[in-house]
Every structure is written in C-alpha cells, then in structure tokens.
Amino acid sequence: MPVFEQDGVQIAYLDEGEGDPILLIHGFASNKAVNWQNTGWVDLFVKEGRRVIALDxxxxxxxxxxxxxxAYGAPIMAEDARKLLDHLGIEQTDVIGYSMGARISAFLTLSHPQRVKRAIFSGLGYGMIEGVGDPEPIAAALEADRLQDVTDRTGRAFRAFAEQTKSDRLALAACMRSSRQKISEEDIARIERPVLVAVGTRDDIAGSPHKLAALMQHADVLEIPGRDHMVAVGDKVHKQGVLAFLNNVDA
Incomplete structure (x- = not known):
C-alpha cells in the first residue's frame, strides 16, 4: 500500500481505478480497508468508472x-487529505466521508472549496454542529486495561471495534480528545457545493440529517432505513443513494 510523507507525517492511501476521482475519508477507529474496501465501496466506484482514492x-x-x-483535529486531518490530493496531482474531486470522515470532509470543503466538486456527509447530521456527546468515556474506554472493565455502552462499542481493527488504542484516545471540533451553522451555510447528507434512521449518534441539510444551499438528505451508526456505512440503500446523487447532481 503506498505511503506519502509531508511535514514529517506518513499517510497511507490507496489509489485504484481510472476516471473522475472520488476521495473516501473513513470514520473514527476505522481505516480505509474496514470502512471502504471490506464494505464494497471501492469495487463499486471502480466499476462505475471512477478513480478511487482512500486514505488512512x-x-x-x-x-x-x-x-x-x-497532533489531531478535523482541520488538521482535512489538510492531510488536501496534501494527498496535491501529491496525486488531483485538482478537484468528489468527496465522501463517514462519521468523523464527514466532519473532516466538511472542513476540507470549507477550507478548499475549489478542490471539492460534490460532498457526501454520511453518518453525521446535525451532530456536526452540536457535537455527538462527551468524548471522555470513549477515550477512557480505549485506554482501559481490559474491555471487561468498560461499563459505558458507547465506549465499550468503540473499544470492541478498535480491538477488532487491531488499532493503536492510545492513538485513538488522543484523536478522540481533539478531533471533534464543532462547526457553526454560519460556517456550514457557506458551503455552496452540492451535498448529500446520508444517515441511518436508527443512528442515535449522528443527529438530524434534515436539520443539517437545511443549513446549506444545495443539500439533499438520504435516509438509510433501519440502520444504526455502526452498520449504515455498507448498506445497499446507502450505496444506491450515493450513486444516484453523483450521477444526477451537477456541480
């Protein structure tokens, strides 16, 4: 898997397929393989004739x-994504981010609007504005000696996911404590690019997709029926809705 280094930071990524580019930004405690390859997104976009870039x-x-x-924070990680585009010589791309990746995608769109053609904010609705809860129980769960010692339900879920993905739990705890910057309604309202907000109907983390979309000039909502935050990413309705958006909405 290729890696590029800039400003002393090494970022791993994949670059597959040919055609119009799309950048995939994964969620917290996940990675490019778990979020995008294992769920079929990379193959889907390649078959659609797209050049697919996904970073860790x-x-x-x-x-x-x-x-x-x-060392973390969504604005900092948005700059990692921008530097990857620079490294690959990509002037403009569609972007899809899931959960934390949606927040990173929003910062990328705000900071470098000329680089983003269309954006899909998946797994995050109005929580992008008001936050999605206290990060400390999740960070503490990641730092706990054993999963059995974790009593917080959300923290336990993220700890189990981190173990499943064989992640560096201390790095994730540090990221959790700094990567959840809120964005004001006024900032979100400045986004002029077409946006799709895609959230599962049983997602109790993301916040209202309709409330977030209403703040933007050119935003649509995709509800993913019966899916919660952890499983909505790979749902077929999610994929079909994103493809419809990309194929039917001009930037």
Missing amino acids: NRGHGDSQKFHDPE
Whole structure:
C-alpha cells in the first residue's frame, strides 16, 4: 500500500481505478480497508468508472500514530487529505466521508472549496454542529486495561471495534480528545457545493440529517432505513443513494 510523507507525517492511501476521482475519508477507529474496501465501496466506484482514492487518517490504519491530542483535529486531518490530493496531482474531486470522515470532509470543503466538486456527509447530521456527546468515556474506554472493565455502552462499542481493527488504542484516545471540533451553522451555510447528507434512521449518534441539510444551499438528505451508526456505512440503500446523487447532481 503506498505511503506519502509531508511535514514529517506518513499517510497511507490507496489509489485504484481510472476516471473522475472520488476521495473516501473513513470514520473514527476505522481505516480505509474496514470502512471502504471490506464494505464494497471501492469495487463499486471502480466499476462505475471512477478513480478511487482512500486514505488512512493519521492515528489510524497504516498511517503514522501520535499519542498527543495536539497532533489531531478535523482541520488538521482535512489538510492531510488536501496534501494527498496535491501529491496525486488531483485538482478537484468528489468527496465522501463517514462519521468523523464527514466532519473532516466538511472542513476540507470549507477550507478548499475549489478542490471539492460534490460532498457526501454520511453518518453525521446535525451532530456536526452540536457535537455527538462527551468524548471522555470513549477515550477512557480505549485506554482501559481490559474491555471487561468498560461499563459505558458507547465506549465499550468503540473499544470492541478498535480491538477488532487491531488499532493503536492510545492513538485513538488522543484523536478522540481533539478531533471533534464543532462547526457553526454560519460556517456550514457557506458551503455552496452540492451535498448529500446520508444517515441511518436508527443512528442515535449522528443527529438530524434534515436539520443539517437545511443549513446549506444545495443539500439533499438520504435516509438509510433501519440502520444504526455502526452498520449504515455498507448498506445497499446507502450505496444506491450515493450513486444516484453523483450521477444526477451537477456541480
């Protein structure tokens, strides 16, 4: 798997297929393989004639790990994504981000609107504005000696997921403490690119997709029926809705 280094940070990524590019940004405690390859997204886009780029966010997957919260934050990780586009010589791309990846995608769109053609914010609705809860129980769960010692339900779920993905739990804890910057309604309203907000109807983490979409000039909502935060990413309705959006909405 290729890796590029800039400003002393190594970022792993994949680059598959040919055609119009699309950048995939995964969620917290996941990685490019779990979020996008194992769920069929990479193959789907390649078959659609797209060039697919997916990165491991810093602290995740095969990218460089840091145990200092100051090394993280969605704006910092958005710059990692922008630097990857620079490295690959991609001037403009569609972007899809899931959960934390949606937040990173929003910062990328706000900071570098000329680089983003269309954006899909999946797994995150109005939680992008108001936050999605206290990060400390999740960070503490990741730092706990044993999964059995974790009593917080959400923290336990993320700890189990981190063990499943064989992640650096201390890096994830540092990321959790710093990567959840809120974005104001005024900032979101500045996004002029076409946006799709895709959230599972049983997702109790994301917040309202309709409330978030209403803040933007050109935003649609995709409800993923019966899916919660952890499983909505690979749902066929999710995939079909994203393809319809990309095929029918002009930038």
